[in-house]
Amino acid sequence: MKKLNFKKHMMTGISYMIPMIVAGGILGALAKGFGGWEVGNYAPEAGATIFSNLNCFDWKQFWWMISKLSDYAMSFGVAVMTAGVCYSIAERPGIVPGFIIGYAANQSKAGFLGGLLMAFVIGYFIQWMKTWKLPKWMVGLMPVMIIPVIATFVCGVAFFAIVAKPMAIAMNALQGWIMSLNGGSKFIIGAVIGAGMGFDMGGPVNKTASMAANALGADGIYGPMSAKIIGGMTPPCGVFVSTLLTPKKFSATEKETAKTAFPMGLCFITEGVLPFAAADPARFIPASMIGSALAGGIAVAMGVESVAGHGGIFVFPMMTNWLWAVIALVVGSVATGVIYSAIKKPSEEGQEEEEEIVDLDINL
Structure with missing residues (x-):
């Protein structure tokens, strides 16, 4: 029986996903920086869509267009990772099923955890199919x-x-439970929403915590909205802190990924740390959750409120008690960085094997 090589397959998928996430994240950061934090919700003139009647010479429409490119890139991140893992396991026949089901995982809010699980199911199912006579x-x-x-x-x-x-x-039940906490301790509800934002970086728990905060915001309760934003910013900032604290534990690729994740995190794009969460979930996710919970709890307990539901540092000046928002972000990021540095295993960069691309003969 061949060695399953779970880590090798997973790292192959992650290596394909990183450029997609980085491209989408940086484009999104640029769009919010120059077009305003609400650029993604911009409604152009009647008849204008991203594909027709778009005036690229209009400042707002131009950055709305770039924001849409960012959205599309981010929506394909999980699909590319799933396809990459399937390719590593089953070679070229795994790419198409992996991409389709990976995209379905993203659209159904199963996130990278659902996509990663299905990648191994698809890959080994195809391996079995190859034994058919x-x-x-x-x-x-x-x-x-x-x-x-x-x-x-x-x-x-x-x-x-x-x-x-x-x-x-399960996610509907979780959302209901989070919203039921609003009548109790402010620190607790902020910590729970923050921990949810730091759990799966855009996955189902993250989205559930975000929707709970949005629902409370719709009722005029804006504290959880601040926990959502700050809790989602903490993981990328925290992993960047970790690379500064213990640089020898990270490979060159990981350091570069952390550098690009940092500005993405400041813009409330948590997905920049998906490579770390997928490659080292047992260590990174707990560190991320603790830091985000601490940041969210501090923010809500100290009266930080946000009417805006997105925007990262661009909406900090609009927050109530914005100085405490900054303090919460710094404390949470440092906590994540310190914890991850303490529990992370040193990188095995020198032992990593170069991926071999296998060509299949296809006879038509």
Whole structure:
């Protein structure tokens, strides 16, 4: 039996995802910096869409266009990672099913955890399919038709029937529980929302905590909104702090990823740390949750409120008690950085193997 090499497959997928997340995050940061923190919600003149009647010479519409590019790039991050893991396991036939189901995981709010789980299911399902004994005339159809169609169908049904639906039920229950905490300690509800934002970096728990904060904000309760923003900014800032504290524990790639994640974090783009969460979940996620919980708890307890639901540092001046927002962000980021530096294993960069690209002969 061949060694499963879970880490190798996972790192291959992450290596493909990093450029997508970085490109989307930086474009989003530029759009918010020059077009305003609400540029993503901009409503252009009647008849103008991102694809037609767009006036690229209009300042607001131009940065709205860049914001849309950012949104599209971020929506494909999980799909690219899932496809990359499938490719590492099953070679080229795994790319299409991995991409389709990875995108479905993102759209259904299963996030990178759902996409990562399905990547291994798809990859090893395809490996099993390759053992099928077929007539010679069908062998050439395996990589271009039979494997992509059957693997997408079977694994897609498994995803929606087994993974997505129970996850949606659990997330609705979690959202209700978070909102029920509002009548108690301010620190507790801020910490819970912050921890949720730091758990899966744009995944289902993150989105659930965000929606709970939005729902409370719609009722005129703006403290949880500040916990949402600051808690989501903490993980990228925290991992950057960690690379400064213990640089020898990080590979060159990890250091560069942290450098790009930092400005993304300041703009409330938490997804910049997905590579760390996917590669080292047992260590990074607890460190991230603790720092975000501390930041969110401090913010709400000290009376920080935010009417805006997005924008990162661009909306700090609009917050009530904004100085405490800065303090909460710094304290939470340092906490994440210190904890992750303490528990992270040194990088095995010198032992990493170069990925070998295998060409499959496809006979049409």
